[in-house]
Amino acid sequence: MEAIVNRSSSTKDRILGAAEVLFAQRGFEGASLRQLTAAAGVNLAAVNYHFGSKDKLVEQVFRRRLDTLNAQRLAALGNARESGNDRLEDVLDAFIRPALKLSHEDSGSLFMRVLARAFAEHDDSLRQFLSENYGHVMRQFTAEFARLLPHLSKEELYWRIDLVTGALTHAMSGFGMIQRKQDVSEGVHLEQTIQHLIRFAVAGLTHP
Amino acid sequence: MEAIVNRSSSTKDRILGAAEVLFAQRGFEGASLRQLTAAAGVNLAAVNYHFGSKDKLVEQVFRRRLDTLNAQRLAALGNARESGNDRLEDVLDAFIRPALKLSHEDSGSLFMRVLARAFAEHDDSLRQFLSENYGHVMRQFTAEFARLLPHLSKEELYWRIDLVTGALTHAMSGFGMIQRKQDVSEGVHLEQTIQHLIRFAVAGLTHP
DNA sequence: CGTATGCTCAAACGATCGTTTGAACGCCTG
DNA sequence: CAGGCGTTCAAACGATCGTTTGAGCATACG
Numbered sequence: 246m247e248a249i250v251n252r253s254s255s256t257k258d259r260i261l262g263a264a265e266v267l268f269a270q271r272g273f274e275g276a277s278l279r280q281l282t283a284a285a286g287v288n289l290a291a292v293n294y295h296f297g298s299k300d301k302l303v304e305q306v307f308r309r310r311l312d313t314l315n316a317q318r319l320a321a322l323g324n325a326r327e328s329g330n331d332r333l334e335d336v337l338d339a340f341i342r343p344a345l346k347l348s349h350e351d352s353g354s355l356f357m358r359v360l361a362r363a364f365a366e367h368d369d370s371l372r373q374f375l376s377e378n379y380g381h382v383m384r385q386f387t388a389e390f391a392r393l394l395p396h397l398s399k400e401e402l403y404w405r406i407d408l409v410t411g412a413l414t415h416a417m418s419g420f421g422m423i424q425r426k427q428d429v430s431e432g433v434h435l436e437q438t439i440q441h442l443i444r445f446a447v448a449g450l451t452h453p
Numbered sequence: 454m455e456a457i458v459n460r461s462s463s464t465k466d467r468i469l470g471a472a473e474v475l476f477a478q479r480g481f482e483g484a485s486l487r488q489l490t491a492a493a494g495v496n497l498a499a500v501n502y503h504f505g506s507k508d509k510l511v512e513q514v515f516r517r518r519l520d521t522l523n524a525q526r527l528a529a530l531g532n533a534r535e536s537g538n539d540r541l542e543d544v545l546d547a548f549i550r551p552a553l554k555l556s557h558e559d560s561g562s563l564f565m566r567v568l569a570r571a572f573a574e575h576d577d578s579l580r581q582f583l584s585e586n587y588g589h590v591m592r593q594f595t596a597e598f599a600r601l602l603p604h605l606s607k608e609e610l611y612w613r614i615d616l617v618t619g620a621l622t623h624a625m626s627g628f629g630m631i632q633r634k635q636d637v638s639e640g641v642h643l644e645q646t647i648q649h650l651i652r653f654a655v656a657g658l659t660h661p
Numbered sequence: 662c663g664t665a666t667g668c669t670c671a672a673a674c675g676a677t678c679g680t681t682t683g684a685a686c687g688c689c690t691g
Numbered sequence: 692c693a694g695g696c697g698t699t700c701a702a703a704c705g706a707t708c709g710t711t712t713g714a715g716c717a718t719a720c721g
Contacts, residue, residue: 269575288668288669289670298709364623367566408623444660445616448659452655497680497700499700
């Protein structure tokens with residue numbers, strides 16, 4: 246396998262980059278450390294030296310992206326509340342925009358695939374890791390939705406959030422037929438996509 | 454590993470049943486033939502004898518459920534068109550009801566997890582198999598949606614179908630927090646869930 | 662200069678993977 | 692009863708997995 250990452254970056258970063266690509270393509274079990282280290286252009290033993298084990302590497306792949314992603318989400322939610330722009334659209338924007346911006350970066354879309362895989366694989370230790378480290382973000386947004394949709398029962402609200410989450414996960418990981426249009430700039434396309442998802446989510450959350 | 458299936462059924466059926474369970478729990482690569490045959494209470498070599506290979510077994514696991522599921526979907530769609538009940542709600546009912554009925558059967562919900570995994574794993578041969586064998590169903594429903602939502606551009610329509618599909622896949626595979634209520638009968642719960650999903654899908658597809 | 666320290670390397674470890682093999686089994690048919 | 696056939700069985704195959712090892716290398720510090 247050919248090296249696919251920048252030779253000038255550090256060994257740790259090259260491993261993380263190659264891991265993100267291969268985990269997205271072949272899954273956590275499907276991507277072997279031999280494929281991974283070959284793609285990163287490092288020695289096989291480097292993963293266990295720098296990360297301890299393959300499982301720890303998986304966690305670091307998530308941490309590298311999710312730490313900043315969820316910090317941005319909470320910051321955007323805080324800004325919305327402070328400035329009084331805390332309609333449903335604004336809360337959804339705070340949730341969706343950071344994720345979509347990431348997925349439009351160089352290899353960010355691959356990470357979204359990795360994240361979708363983590364949903365599909367009901368691996369308990371991985372779910373526990375995600376819940377422990379980032380569960381408070383989802384809880385905070387859920388509380389905000391409950392405040393903005395007071396007429397919905399708790400059960401009804403969970404239903405709708407669950408469906409919206411599924412739609413966003415599915416869309417952002419690029420499963421479907423949606424392709425980026427050729428004749429618009431990156432910034433315009435990103436903004437159009439965000440408005441698309443927000444309008445869809447609003448419709449799903451607010452319908453009678 | 455303990456046997457988890459009815460000892461009285463045939464070897465082939467016992468393998469298919471155990472495969473569905475283990476593929477849902479551990480994924481296609483994560484479930485080994487040794488775990489699988491042990492759970493089915495059959496010899497290790499039985500899989501290769503009856504199915505040829507592990508990949509062929511995966512295909513048969515899909516076939517056993519999807520053949521009848523998609524036949525029911527097309528039949529329901531045909532009935533709706535004949536009887537004139539072909540509003541958006543009716544088309545969605547034809548699509549959703551057979552899947553939800555399956556997911557409420559004994560081990561049908563496990564199959565829905567398997568199906569969601571197939572979405573997440575971007576395995577080309579598996580996607581090709583599903584597209585070749587069941588792509589015409591999705592195409593027929595898409596055409597029906599296009600007829601009922603003529604004001605939407607093709608791009609817009611695909612967007613919305615994609616989001617709705619993601620929501621349904623996510624919900625039916627039981628990823629989220631949704632649990633069945635204890636105090637209602639099975640039939641009532643099924644009907645409530647169907648109406649839930651249909652209303653959500655209608656809102657997402659028709660919003661301005 | 663001598664020697665720690667951090668890192669990389671080839672090689673090997675035991676375990677587990679999907680698959681194949683050839684003998685043994687149960688059962689029906691002639 | 693004899694023989695063919697479909698099926699099951701324990702055992703082994705080579706390949707690949709994650710991980711460990713110990714030597715070798717470079718750089719920094721006394």
